[in-house]
Amino acid sequence: MLNTIATVILLLMGLSLIYVLYLTIKGRPVERRIVFLYIGFGVMLPLLMKMTPPLPITSDVQRLYDHIITLPPGSKVLCAFDYDPPSAPELHPMAVAFVKYAFKHNLKLIIMGLWPQGPQQANMAIAAALEDPAVALFPHEQGVDWVNLGFQSGNEFVILSMGSEFKRMFPRDTRLIPYDSIALLKNVVNFSNIDFIMNFGAGYPGTKEWVQIGVDRFKAKLGAGNTAVQATEVYPYLSSGQIVGLLGGMSGAAEFEKVLGEKGKATTFLLAQMFGHATVMAFVIIGNVAFLVLGRKKKDAAGNN
Amino acid sequence: METVGIWCGAILTLAIFSFLYKDNPVYKACEAIFIGVSAGYYAIVYFFDSIYKKFWLGAVTADQPEEWLFGGAILGVLFLTRLFPKISWVARWPLAFIVGATAGLYMVNYFVTNAMNQVASTITDVIARGDAGDINWIQSFGTLVILVGVITGLMYFFFSKEHKGAFGGGAKVGIWFLMVTFGASFGYTVMSRMSLLIGRMDFLLGDWLGLIN
Numbered sequence: 001m002l003n004t005i006a007t008v009i010l011l012l013m014g015l016s017l018i019y020v021l022y023l024t025i026k027g028r029p030v031e032r033r034i035v036f037l038y039i040g041f042g043v044m045l046p047l048l049m050k051m052t053p054p055l056p057i058t059s060d061v062q063r064l065y066d067h068i069i070t071l072p073p074g075s076k077v078l079c080a081f082d083y084d085p086p087s088a089p090e091l092h093p094m095a096v097a098f099v100k101y102a103f104k105h106n107l108k109l110i111i112m113g114l115w116p117q118g119p120q121q122a123n124m125a126i127a128a129a130l131e132d133p134a135v136a137l138f139p140h141e142q143g144v145d146w147v148n149l150g151f152q153s154g155n156e157f158v159i160l161s162m163g164s165e166f167k168r169m170f171p172r173d174t175r176l177i178p179y180d181s182i183a184l185l186k187n188v189v190n191f192s193n194i195d196f197i198m199n200f201g202a203g204y205p206g207t208k209e210w211v212q213i214g215v216d217r218f219k220a221k222l223g224a225g226n227t228a229v230q231a232t233e234v235y236p237y238l239s240s241g242q243i244v245g246l247l248g249g250m251s252g253a254a255e256f257e258k259v260l261g262e263k264g265k266a267t268t269f270l271l272a273q274m275f276g277h278a279t280v281m282a283f284v285i286i287g288n289v290a291f292l293v294l295g296r297k298k299k300d301a302a303g304n305n
Numbered sequence: 306m307e308t309v310g311i312w313c314g315a316i317l318t319l320a321i322f323s324f325l326y327k328d329n330p331v332y333k334a335c336e337a338i339f340i341g342v343s344a345g346y347y348a349i350v351y352f353f354d355s356i357y358k359k360f361w362l363g364a365v366t367a368d369q370p371e372e373w374l375f376g377g378a379i380l381g382v383l384f385l386t387r388l389f390p391k392i393s394w395v396a397r398w399p400l401a402f403i404v405g406a407t408a409g410l411y412m413v414n415y416f417v418t419n420a421m422n423q424v425a426s427t428i429t430d431v432i433a434r435g436d437a438g439d440i441n442w443i444q445s446f447g448t449l450v451i452l453v454g455v456i457t458g459l460m461y462f463f464f465s466k467e468h469k470g471a472f473g474g475g476a477k478v479g480i481w482f483l484m485v486t487f488g489a490s491f492g493y494t495v496m497s498r499m500s501l502l503i504g505r506m507d508f509l510l511g512d513w514l515g516l517i518n
Contacts, residue, residue, distance in 0.1 A: 002516060033325065033326060036325045039502070040502075040506075043499065043502050043503055043506055044506045044510065047503070047506055047507060047510055047511075047517055048510070048516060048517060086501060086504075088504060089500040089501060089503050089504030089507070090497065090500045116346070116347055116350040116351065116354075117346075117350075150354055150358070151350060151354045152354060152355070152359070153351060153354070153355050156410065156414075157406070157410070160410065171358070171359060171362070171363050172358055172362065176358065176362070208418075211418055212414040212415060212417075212418040212419075213414060215418075216414065216417050216418045216422065217414060227497050227500070228493040228494070228496040228497040228500065229493060229494050229497040231493055232486075232489060232490045232493050236423055236426075237418075239426060239451075240422055240423055240425070240426030241426065242418070242422060248493075249493065249496050249497060249500065250496065250500050250503075251496075265507070268517075269500070269503050269504075269507070272503045272506070273496065273499050273500065273503060276499045276502070276503070277495075277496070277499065280495065280499075
């Protein structure tokens with residue numbers, strides 16, 4: 001029912017844009033609040049629809065997938081959650097998909113954060129992953145299958161110090177259990193005992209710092225999930241081979257869900273983003289057409305005078 | 306309790322959206338709440354994770370205390386001297402330590418990561434070949450575009466020679482490469498901002514109104 005209503009309203013909105021174009025050409029442009037309203041509905045209504053957008057898998061995401069499937073069961077994966085709630089719409093879906101994959105394939109997750117809210121986001125991602133009954137069947141005991149070391153201030157210096165000893169930066173996990181008493185962390189001293197690092201980053205400190213120190217200095221293998229804003233800065237590291245793969249923004253998250261076979265929120269969000277972009281593009285076109293037509297009219301009027 | 310939290314979140318979200326109509330006192334109040342709550346959250350997290358979990362449990366109450374943590378604690382306390390005008394100059398010492406350490410770290414790491422490794426990845430064979438030795442035309446084209454982009458981009462930023470003739474033409478091509486880069490960056494930024502709105506809409510329609518799963 002909601003699906004049908006949303007589809008009909010979106011169609012009507014699309015048709016009404018022709019009227020907006022007509023008004024704009026006539027020299028009566030709609031005010032900015034109307035534009036906001038269009039964007040708002042353009043983003044909101046697709047969330048109610050059941051449609052799945054077509055989504056080819058890009059090489060950036062495929063490369064990350066190709067790498068993580070080579071990790072044997074029992075591999076230790078350092079998962080750095082370097083983001084906060086405002087970046088969650090893009091990064092949380094990819095984090096949930098990754099955690100699901102890790103539990104299903106018995107990858108041991110060592111979670112940490114260079115952002116104060118990161119470890120909290122990690123707990124939410126784990127809770128969301130375990131809501132899936134298919135994931136909850138697999139072992140997921142805290143301290144054995146995963147551990148949350150919490151946040152540590154110091155930005156890139158934390159990574160640098162972890163290069164010699166993790167325990168120096170994270171003497172206890174978030175439950176205040178000493179590092180040496182955690183079963184998962186036995187024999188984990190520094191990056192040389194880590195099979196893979198997955199960073200979900202929204203800015204500084206984030207992927208760039210992990211590449212500079214974790215990869216180039218300590219030769220760790222790094223995969224990255226970034227917000228779209230951040231992705232353009234990280235792409236050069238992908239082409240140079242400094243990171244094994246990249247999930248860029250919402251589309252990266254949706255592709256990752258698809259390649260893992262997990263239907264998560266990013267796939268639904270991507271549809272909303274597509275309609276949102278279409279609305280923005282429609283207004284860009286309306287604005288430009290009106291500019292050209294009105295410009296020509298003004299020129300004609302000046303010529304007649 | 307969770308219901309109260311969701312309702313608070315929904316009301317605050319709608320109050321922030323009210324700015325789109327026009328600036329109003331409700332928006333201002335929510336803005337102040339957001340800043341206050343964020344500052345409070347940061348203070349608690351820093352206190353718990355750094356001062357209590359790392360310093361207090363690691364250096365003060367531990368059986369084998371790590372004395373080196375006192376050095377960091379003293380530097381941290383020295384920052385507070387800014388609050389006392391007569392000795393505020395002391396705060397420059399920890400600041401100097403941070404600036405010096407950061408500069409030292411970046412001098413090598415930043416250069417290696419963003420200069421040497423990036424240059425090395427640019428210097429590849431223009432003609433890329435597949436595993437069977439056949440020419441990979443798509444990859445070769447990509448390498449050629451990178452080569453032209455790097456050279457013409459550098460030409461644009463070379464100001465010791467007037468941008469005229471063939472050199473000026475190359476610089477113009479460089480501008481086009483820069484514009485395409487900025488355009489892509491802007492497009493990604495729009496995509497990210499749209500995601501923020503989607504996240505809030507999902508919260509309102511899903512968590513609050515229960516219309517979507």
